[in-house]
Amino acid sequence: MSISTPFIRRPIGTSLLMAAIFFIGLVAFPMLPVAPLPQVDFPTITVTAQYPGASPDTMASAVAEPLETQFSQINGLAQMTSMNVLGTSTITLQFDLDRNIDAASTDVLEAINAAQGQLPKNMPSQPTIRKLNPADAPIFLLSVQSDTLPLTTVDDYAENILA
Template identity: 60%
Template sequence: MNLSEPFVRRPVMTVLVMAGILIFGLASYRLLPVSTLPNIDFPTIQVTAQLPGASPETMASAVATVLEKQFSTIAGIDQMTSISGQGTTQITI
């Protein structure tokens, strides 16, 4: 006796089992929770450094670059951006 023999001998039972599986699957599908915008936490850190009177070039080379080198040693950082302006620099990790 093989696995398919009872299904071949009893086609009505086979149809009823398949209908039951279909109904159970449709009911389960309807009960699945679905959200269009799930709540996902993207951990970010913003660091702001100020040096009054410094030019954007000075902020980028003397402050932002040094901080970026230090922050790059932290494990697990995927992305880092920095913006330097007159007397301020902002680094987003």
């Protein structure tokens, strides 16, 4: 005799058992705890350097490379990403989760000061840093428009009903 034999022989009992399991699940579902997204602060610092008129290649070789060399020596650095466009170099530094963001920003400032002699002399300003948390970025963007309603009505609807 297999495990399924009693259920096959008694279809009404099997149906009642399944209905009871379904009902218990239906009653228990609202009691499940719901938590928002976990609160994780990723220690991330963005360094931006301006060199007006410089090509992306020049930004990469003359600005980003000396900075990256200094940043790579910082303890607890998990990931470094660099983007160079016309006149601007942006370097994003992500540190280990247990790294204090304030201590990391101090280390980044020291690395910028150490690289200062290798940067172009005619840069208008020293590279700037900004502490940020990628988890603070919006997870959903919504655009609302209407061909029939005025913009103020659509704005009210979006802010008061959808938000």
